[in-house]
Amino acid sequence: MKNKRDLLLQTATQLFSQGGYNAVGIDRIIAEAGVAKMTMYKHFPSKNALILEMLNARDESFMQSLTQYIDQQSSFFEKMKALFSWHHEWFNDKDFHGCLFINASAEFHQPDNDIYKRSSQHKQRLIHYIENLLTEIYAHQQAKKLAIQIEILLDGAIIAAHVIGHLNSAMEAWDIAQCLIDFKQEN
Amino acid sequence: MKNKRDLLLQTATQLFSQGGYNAVGIDRIIAEAGVAKMTMYKHFPSKNALILEMLNARDESFMQSLTQYIDQQSSFFEKMKALFSWHHEWFNDKDFHGCLFINASAEFHQPDNDIYKRSSQHKQRLIHYIENLLTEIYAHQQAKKLAIQIEILLDGAIIAAHVIGHLNSAMEAWDIAQCLIDFKQEN
DNA sequence: CATAGCATACAGACCTGTCTGTTTATGACT
DNA sequence: AGTCATAAACAGACAGGTCTGTATGCTATG
CATH class of the missing domain: 1.10.357.10 (Tetracycline Repressor, domain 2)
Structure with missing residues (x-):
């Protein structure tokens, strides 16, 4: 299994690309990545930070x-x-x-x-x-x-x-x- | 006073242009236009319809x-x-x-x-x-x-x-x- | 045992679209 | 001109859903 941080970045890239930034929520990203919400918020303090990274x-x-x-x-x-x-x-x-x-x-x-x-x-x-x-x-x-x-x-x-x-x-x-x-x- | 429909279209143009489509809500458009919500929904059946028009x-x-x-x-x-x-x-x-x-x-x-x-x-x-x-x-x-x-x-x-x-x-x-x-x- | 990740519930805000009841404007008829 | 019916717009509450971000315990793996 990959590094969770990279997995989240990769999933975010794909979903934001397909659906747009405001339309795609955190919940969908973590579901698609198969990662818990707290894991995501441990790596990225906010949605905006995730987008920036x-x-x-x-x-x-x-x-x-x-x-x-x-x-x-x-x-x-x-x-x-x-x-x-x-x-x-x-x-x-x-x-x-x-x-x-x-x-x-x-x-x-x-x-x-x-x-x-x-x-x-x-x-x-x-x-x-x-x-x-x-x-x-x-x-x-x-x-x-x-x-x-x-x-x-x-x-x-x-x-x-x-x-x-x-x-x-x-x-x-x-x-x-x-x-x-x-x-x-x-x- | 202008036609309410045109006023709404004009306000929507300005706000969507400034803030983006998903980020700007109906409430802000009607507030800026000084129009009641029901008036807007009488002219446009949905937000998407407003965007299209x-x-x-x-x-x-x-x-x-x-x-x-x-x-x-x-x-x-x-x-x-x-x-x-x-x-x-x-x-x-x-x-x-x-x-x-x-x-x-x-x-x-x-x-x-x-x-x-x-x-x-x-x-x-x-x-x-x-x-x-x-x-x-x-x-x-x-x-x-x-x-x-x-x-x-x-x-x-x-x-x-x-x-x-x-x-x-x-x-x-x-x-x-x-x-x-x-x-x-x-x- | 400790760390990382898991699941899930929750608070609080916000969003769309609906409902209700009141006020204002319009316009036709006497 | 005056009256009254009809339509349009008003304010504001509300339902139901979604969003972000937090909190809480549980699990598994090294």
Whole structure:
């Protein structure tokens, strides 16, 4: 049997993803995880704390999975392409229910809310990673601007996949990115 | 005094926008609107029905405002630019709390949920409108593909503005669009 | 024996939707 | 113009359910 804390985080990730944060209660999470309520409250002092820790874990596994996927490629062009095809695979997973951070922002968007701030942080971390990828080709200033634009493409693709059900959106976004990025300087 | 039904819809729009759908209760809506609970339940049989009607009204006013704004322009280039600058103004409104339809999809994303279906419908309606704009320049097939890509740009900009707080995202998206669209055929 | 986890009940708050009875506005007829 | 019937909105209590978080004992395993 797994560590109860990780089991709770994993169950919470799945249920919050499927049902939303406010709609899914503590009782359902502990029932699905097969864990007593007191065990959960020993590991996480509140539901909000559970959500925050779950987002932390998700941020970590998201970035790790993405970077590993991209690191398999060597050329700049292939790396950028991998950035989009990783998203394509994500959207076409049967358990895709949108981005946990975007969805969290939808439910908790008071500026001082920790969950909201954590979601924003995740997106900024991703932008920063993309920016680093781009510095292989671009100057600092331009990489910064392009990173934000690519993040716009990726988030737009997430929404198109989730809300509209357009499961090819990541490839559409990649089309746009190719038109946006100048690959001529490629090494 | 206004029509109570419209007053309720307007109050619901504001409160759901600020606080989210599940977090805002009926009691708070009727209190803010200064309307009795039975009056609300006479106009809308349930909270879900209120949300649906509110989304209908928002869809209508959204499209009307956008199309009026765009119709002020005559050239294709200026119309496309207006599409993005309308969004820019929206994001920089002090009452901007993200897209009501994206946020609704985040809270209700069971495939058979009416609210989810309504949200998807709104996005599709917008895509269709953009597609019509594009047919001025492009062939049917290409306009269809481009419309989806531009919708990806707009939704990405919404997320960047709402989640990351990047209030210039609409203009960044417009930059991308200009690189995507061929204006040489402009009349 | 001690620690971790179990089951379950409970308090208190809140939520949706219903019920009742009162007040106000409207509008038609004399 | 004045009167009265009808409809709409009002206030507020209430039922039944759900939610979070706490408290209490019991069990099993090392």
